[in-house]
Amino acid sequence: MTILITGGAGFIGSAFVRLCRSATDSRIVILDALTYAGNLSTLETDLKDSRVKFFPGKIQDATVVEGIIAAEGVTHIVNFAAESHNDRAMLEAGSFIQTDVYGVYILLEACRKFKIERLLHVSTDEVYGSIDVGEFTESSPIEPNTPYSASKAGGELQIRAAVKAHGIPAVVTRGGNTYGPYHFPEKLIPFFISRLIDGKKVPVYGDGTQVREWIHCEDHAGGILHALQHGKVGESYNVGDQNERTNMEVVKILLEETGRDESHIKTIPDPRRGAHDKRYSMTTDKLEALGWKPKKPFEESLRDTVRWYKDNEDWWRPLVATDDYKRFIKAFYGPTLGEDL
Ligand SMILES: NC(=O)c1ccc[n+]([C@@H]2O[C@H](COP(=O)([O-])OP(=O)(O)OC[C@H]3O[C@@H](n4cnc5c(N)ncnc54)[C@H](O)[C@@H]3O)[C@@H](O)[C@H]2O)c1
Missing domain, CATH: 3.90.25.10 (UDP-galactose 4-epimerase, domain 1)
Incomplete structure (x- = not known):
């Protein structure tokens, strides 16, 4: 595998880079716009690994995305790139639409053109909205309540349509609130x-x-890798700790x-x-049925x-x-x- 990891200089993306380095023999190509939330110092050790390459740039820039895929022979894409802070979206949501919706469209177009073997799109449980009792399952309705979660839902709906309309081999994960090291200090x-x-x-x-519901970034990254390797095309998987x-x-x-x-x-x-x-609150039975389980005690x-x-x-x-x-x-x-x- 040559994996293009977008948003790899951010919080969960960088945990995923570390996991891929230790748990796979893949080549790793990182594309990150280095917004305020992206930080090259997080990747200091990773960038010394000859299997890892870093490119600055935006996922909504088709020339950059397609150039990297062609030059590096990318076979898989894992999309972490996003404007990810709910509170910032309360002040300004335009950049969220640009990255979380339009950026996903550009990645899907690149998947079509280059016959990418698998796209794993990282989404959030916040697309379900709020639940007073019980738990969300993957078939619960998508009812986002904030400008951020609405932008993530917009990205997901494009994935759904691209799977159906163009046969793009995409899988979606919906992660819970995540904590751990290298988390930007505004969350x-x-x-x-x-x-x-x-x-x-x-x-x-x-x-x-x-x-x-809190999940450690190493467990979240593990769930994403598991869904990339074992998930079924067109399916979504909750990644949480029921904690x-x-x-x-x-x-x-x-x-x-x-x-x-x-x-x-x-x-x-x-x-x-x-x-x-x-x-x-969400169930994780679907991903657990594929053999995944979170490990870190809260x-x-x-x-x-x-x-x-x-x-x-x-x-x-x-x-x-x-x-x-x-x-x-x-x-x-x-x-x-x-x-x-
Ligand atoms: N943090 C959480 O609790 C949580 C929970 C569930 C899902 N998620 C999702 O996981 C993903 C990663 O979240 P995070 O907390 O690591 O976010 P983050 O804000 O820490 O990192 C996002 C990364 O994406 C990069 N980026 C932003 N816009 C870009 C663009 N247009 N092109 C390329 N790179 C761009 C940033 O520079 C940064 O490195 C997001 O898609 C988010 O919606 C996060």
């Missing part, structure tokens, strides 16, 4: 860890009773592990006018993640010092955090 867990390390308050929406926690439960572990007390919690109103998804791995951020300030401090980061935090949290910003 809930690394945002809170980095703030708590600095003794700042963490903003919790409402009463913090929203439920999320539901309220946001407040997660925050309490982070407080403990950073040695801070509850005075560091600041509850703020939900920026989505009360529409913040209440609960995500609480221990979350504590390890906190320790990783304490030990790797060189990785995240430059990211939180950029003007773009400060601008986003101020625009999104300024009105509610006020002097605690």
Whole structure:
């Protein structure tokens, strides 16, 4: 296999690069636009491996995508490239449509032209929307509630149509909320860890009773590789850990592990006018029937993640010092955090 991994300089994409290097003998070609969320320092070790090549560029640039596929003899594509932050999409969603919808179309066109053997498209459980009781299965309706999840649903629907209309050999995974090392420090867990390390308050929406299902990035990457190798064309697979926690439960572990007390919690109103998804939950029976299972225990791995951020300030401090980061935090949290910003 020669795998084109798009978005490989991001959080889960880089975990997938590490997994492919250790668990397969594939050649690995990474295409990444290096947006604010992409970071070459994450790939420092990987890029020393002669099996790995990196190309900067956007998935919506057909010339770049097709040039790489032709020159490198790409046989498989795994698409992680995305604008991925729900909160940023509340401020501006145009870039999400460009990458998460139009970019997927360009990849599908390249699959047609070059007869790619398999496209694995990485999607999210957020396309299902929110569920109060029970669990989503892969046949649950797609009912996204946010501009981000709507853009991911748009990408998925194009995949579905391309499988049916053009016979593109594509498989989709829908992953749960993911945590672990190399996570850009604007997403809930690394945002809170980095703030708590600095003794700042963490903003919790409402009463913090929203439920999320957390999966470690190594398990998420493992599920994606399993679906790439064993998934059936045209099918979607949930990749989760069935490990539901309220946001407040997660925050309490982070407080403990950073040695801070509850005075560091600041509850703020939900920026989505009360529409913040209440609960995500999904079954993973379909992928487990193909022989996959997540391995990382949540609480221990979350504590390890906190320790990783304490030990790797060189990785995240430059990211939180950029003007773009400060601008986003101020625009999104300024009105509610006020002097605690
Ligand atoms: N993080 C989660 O909790 C989670 C959960 C389920 C699914 N997902 C999905 O997994 C994928 C990866 O998520 P992540 O958390 O690693 O995201 P991330 O934001 O950390 O990384 C995204 C990567 O894509 C790159 N990128 C962005 N636009 C691009 C473009 N137009 N062309 C090429 N590269 C581009 C960025 O530079 C970055 O390296 C996304 O598709 C996301 O929707 C994420």
